[in-house]
Amino acid sequence: MLKYILKRLLMALATLWVISTLTFVLMHALPNDPFTDPKLKPEVRQALRVKYGLDKPLSEQYVIYMKNLLKGDLGTSIKYPGRSVSDIIAESFPKSFALGWRALIIAVIFGMLLGIIAALNHQKTLDYLSIFIAIIGVSIPSIILGPILAYFFGVKLGWFPVTVDKSEISLFLPSLTLAMSSLATISRLMRTTTLEVLGQDYISTAKAKGLSKTQIVLKHVLRNAVMPIITILGPLFAALITGSIVVEKIFAVAGLGEYFVSTITEQDYPMIMGITIFYAALIILSILVVDIMYGFIDPRLRISGKGGE
């Protein structure tokens, strides 16, 4: 097991290296650089380029960047002078993360619940209702859903604050908005897998033992139906973390999402590199964690070497 994790970690590092190199190349392949503002005087521009090392040949810049990266130094932002990229990430990411993991939990719990209820009431009212919710969840973008939720639950009913402050409750509406499409995805997947499991022979075996419907669902259906959900948790988590830009705007959260967009349009080289590498590491890590988790839940995939007859 340990050997497996180590191997995966090494592979993750290699992947990170490829991603950062690609980003580096693509970023510099864009026609402009951070200082193409026509209002800048050429001398100032040249001075800035020297200051940030952009006057050196690309290969040299690459080597310098990679050296710094190995030391854990992501450089300083161009747009926000004097602030290191790591600081900006360290300051804004927790806010995105706070939304992200809450959204994931909401999506997983309610998505699975909705999917199971739908499957257990196959082709009955509750099934159709949950399909309806799922369709709404997928088709209404957060830029519309967010304001609707904010208006209804925040302004009209006054149950939740509409902007995020330090309180836990203020995170509810943005998390829910963020969760909605993942919730819908999970519920649809869960419905399909549950229906599939319900039709399996071992469910007949369980019934033939005399187990009640509840016992069958809890002991035999859930664990098997949840497997495919677990495989998508990694990418889903990554999507929730990185996809919060709109939600952060609506509910006034100073998260990393906002930086991600603005630094790209402004070609803030160190920021682009830093955030991309950070996100990539996050995604790779979450997929790795999910894979390891999967091994624990599905005995057929347990990496133990022995087994079989």
Next chain:
Amino acid sequence: MKKILEVKNLEVSFDTYAGEVQAVRDVSFDLYEGETLAIVGESGSGKSVTAKSLIRLNPEPPARYKAGEILLHGENILDKKEKEMQKIRGSKIGMIFQDPMTSLNPTMTVGKQIMEALMKHQKVAKSEARKVALEMLRMVQIPNPEKRFDEYPHQFSGGMRQRVMIAIALVCNPQILIADEPTTALDVTIQAQILDLMKNLQEKIKTSIILITHDLGVVAHSAQRIIVMYGGKIVESGTTDQIFYKSRHPYTWGLLNSVPRLDIHKEDGRLDSIEGTPPDLFAPPQGCPFADRCEYAMEICRKKMPPQFETGENHHSACWLNHEFAPKVENPTQIAKKLQKEEVQMREQ
């Protein structure tokens, strides 16, 4: 012998979008204590639906029990509520299925899967249940049961899994074991082992077995009585000897001629399969369901369902050939001819 199960005029239909599938039509039979009763027939003849009806395992809906009674110790199964059925399933009647590869939950240890029924029905403590389940694994001859107990189904071979299934079905000492094609998915050598095991266990715990198969070869050595089903109906029933040597139904003759492992073959060594396809259960024929495929079919066969003619002691054949006015047709199977030859030889000696 004591009757423990009585099925009377059972009718089971499935309500589907395409219409009503009349899967089981007017089926009646008894099951006696300690015996093995085989139900044979081609695919789609209603064997599984009949068997599942006994513990109400057909999904309702679409399944609907239109008529009849299933009496277990005199109580009608078809009147029971779901809660009452749960008490019967696994404790009074156990069931094993065709495909051992898919019949076990892949994410639960086999030990737990055996313990489950025990803990449900006998309300025993976990440690006690574990002891009994281990004993059960030993009884179905799984080597190294202590170690195997905590393993998962994928670590077992097909034959071993079917042994586990048998352990699950028998752990509460049911009076009836329903085995729905328990060996169809297994290698021939393993098949014999499983059948032997079932026979041994039956003697040990005195359970009655309903053995379902489409292969008469499988039942030859394990069943005392045989029911032959076709198109949702029982077309012939009798003791194993009666069905094998004295059958009075052309469908049974066809089945006998298509058995590969009986020691008797046609002169040219060729096996026959019955030509044609089973009847449409959406609109079952009004006469004999086999008439369209039967080389002896008469006019009446298509018009009127034959009654169960008594063709021997406790031997019934639903075929018009047994009517006193029908032309005399001899049982043409090789196995019957061989028997006749032997009888003639015996008389000559």
